[in-house]
Amino acid sequence: MSDMISADLVDLDLSADTKEAAARALAERMAARGRVTDLEGFLADVAAREAQMPTGLDGGIGIPHCRSEHVTEPTLAFGRSARGIDFGAADGPADLVFLIAAPAGADDAHLTILSSLARQLMNAEFTDALRAVGDPADAAALIRGEEPAAAPADEDSVATPAAASAGAATVGTGEREDPGPPERPFRIVAVTSCPTGIAHTYMAAESLENAGREEGVEVAVETQGSAGFDRLDPAVIAAADGVIFAHDVPVREKDRFAGKPTVDTGVKAAINRPGELIGEVRGKAARGEATAAGATDPSGSAGATPVERGGESGEGYGTKLRKWLMSGVSYMVPFVAAGGLLIALGFAIGGYEINKAPSVTDHFVWSQADSWAALLFQIGGVAFAFLVPVLAGYIAYGMADRPGLVPGFVGGSIALTVNAGFLGGLAAGLISGAVVLAVQRVRIPTALRGIMPVVVIPLISAAIVGFLMFVVIGKPIASAQSAMTDWLNGLSGANAILLGALLGLMMCFDLGGPVNKVAYTFATAGIAVASPSDSAMKIMAAVMAAGMVPPLAMALATTVRGRLFNAAERENGKAAWVLGASFISEGAIPFAAADPLRVIPSSMVGGAVTGALSMTFGATLRAPHGGIFVVPLIGNPLLYLVAIAAGVCVTTALVIVLKGLRKPARGATAQGPGGADPSAPAPGAKQPVAA
Secondary structure, rough: OOOOOOOOEOOOOOOOOOHHHHHHHHHHHHHHHOEOOOOHHHHHHHHHHHHOOOOOEEEEEEOOOOEEEEEOOEEEEEEEEEEEOOOOOOOOOOOEEEHHHHHHHOHHHHHHHHHHHHOOOOOHHHHHHHOOOOOHHHHHHHOOOOOOOOOOOOOOOOOOHHHHHHHHHHHOOOOOOOOOOOOOOOOOEEEEEOOOOHHHHHHHHHHHHHOOOOHHHHEEEEEEOEEOOOOOOOHHHHOOOOOEEOOOOOOHHHHHOOOOOOEEHHHHHHHHOHHHHHHHHHHHHHHOOOOOOOOOOOOOOOOOOOOOOOOOOOHHHHHHHHHHHHHEEEEEEEEHHHHHHHHHHHHHHHHHHHHHHOOOOOOOOOHHHHHHHOOOOOOOHHHHHHHHHHHHHHHHHHHHOOHHHHHHHHHHHHHHHOOOHHEEEEEEHHHHHHHHHHHHHOOOOHHHHHHHHHHHHHHHHHHOOOOOHHHHHHHHHHHHHHHHHHHHHOOOOOHHHHHHHHHHHHHHHHHOOOHHHHHHHHHHHHHHHOOOHHHHHHHHHHHHHHHHHHHHHHHHHHHHHHHHHHHHHHHHHHHHHHHHHHHOOHHHHHHHHOOOOHHHHHHOOOOOOOHHHHHHHOOOEEEOOOOOHHHHHHHOOHHHHHHHHHHHHHHHHHHHHHHHHHOOOOOOOEEOOOOOOOOOEEEEEEEOOOO
């Protein structure tokens, strides 16, 4: 670690008030040493990582960190704050701040060193020494592990461990009785992982191991970090009495841990309350709750599901419901894109009458364009037919893992059969997940556990869901779906314009996030039929147009007022032209992450303008994706492009005005320790700051 931190990367009087200012102050030291090539680009990466999960830890520690293409070599910077800085820890602000910077392609050796630092942070003696150190060079040496060794004590006054052990064994007036074979300790295997795989992963491992030693429990941890992972010995897993998953990204090769009492939670829970997790898994083992590590749960007990693994336990049902629905939508979108674009190509080649063409199975002619058009249309139609079953199946998967897939797909297919459509798929997915979770909670004999996931759960859950969809709720939902379709068909005038504006706001609110996906799914559900209504095609057109606005606007803004953006943002602006034109809203995320309070509201205003104008112009669209590449399939294409251009101009103007009004950050024009920011466009120019 000797080349990772030095005295000039230490600030023992960190004066920053916010975590953003703290990261900037420490990053400037890295930039001054040439470890960071683009200060603003690196800070944007740090902010993006921070947005995934706060990096504050109990005990007054903040560890902002990221992997970034703007980092030349793994680097640490350390700051100590007298007032404390809020990094989102439950116990209050942090006074010890470590900024960890790793290159995008950091090698395993360097990442291993970084992981060792993360483990050190769990050592109270180490953090106490950092709070007491008075010289930056001494602090750097301490972090590197070069602190002076304690003076050797007199050999006669200190017994060696062996001697102490021997002495303890002989204390007393008589011979010690043989206690017999020691009692076998409780054994736990654990997996820790976090999105970056640098800090939290290893700190959670250290915390669990320390807590295990205190409680007399054997804990073996598999850290699935950026440097890869060494699999636990299968014999160790087989001998374990329980499993702890502390992770914010999916556990790799999870089936290795199937059939054991399992606690599944976020990685920070293992750092902040490891003793509780150990107690929880011991309690499950005592009650015989053999919770599965993954989908192959032979016990049928309910464990943590894919969407519960992203955060701490105790999330509200509203949050869980959103995650369950997003699980279904995320798996459905590729079917929408593939099927919709194939249908659109069929229309482009053969015209809109192609949907009336006979099946190509017996009438395909290689040399006829109409045959190819009909083939593409029919393949797209088959792909589109999976929309509702996939939606339902993966909502159930989000709730109950793989056991939810069978009843979910069955319920989604029944929703199509009874004409319950998109709403029926939502209901079928939620019901399927709930039924599987209920079945899994039933205590069953050990002899039957092996057939639970492959026979019993699919059989019972599919039968219950099928009964409910066919007999109880299918027809009422179909009536509601029909009423909604009739309402959409009746939209006109001001109501249609307001709907377009609302959908535009939603598309630009989180740039590909849950709100964006709700609007997109609403639009695609309307055209996922052989003959979509005119209103449904107008909604689809408005949604796609609004989704193109943010990246195109950021690209335009970086072109016309480049000095308001740093070098990394100007480079991202070039890519945003293509992403925006392709209807990939995520192209604006780097800009929103670096400056959310200016970029996101500006994007929402422009998206609302575009959505309203698209509805006003009566533009229609049969394809659910494609951007400008499906313009030939758009009704009123010229006015449609005008609507997009208007929204782009509005967003661009707002971003430029808001960025131009801001005040330069304190010290933004002054040289940092060792020199000026190399990405600065000109001496004295205003520097972008994260809002």
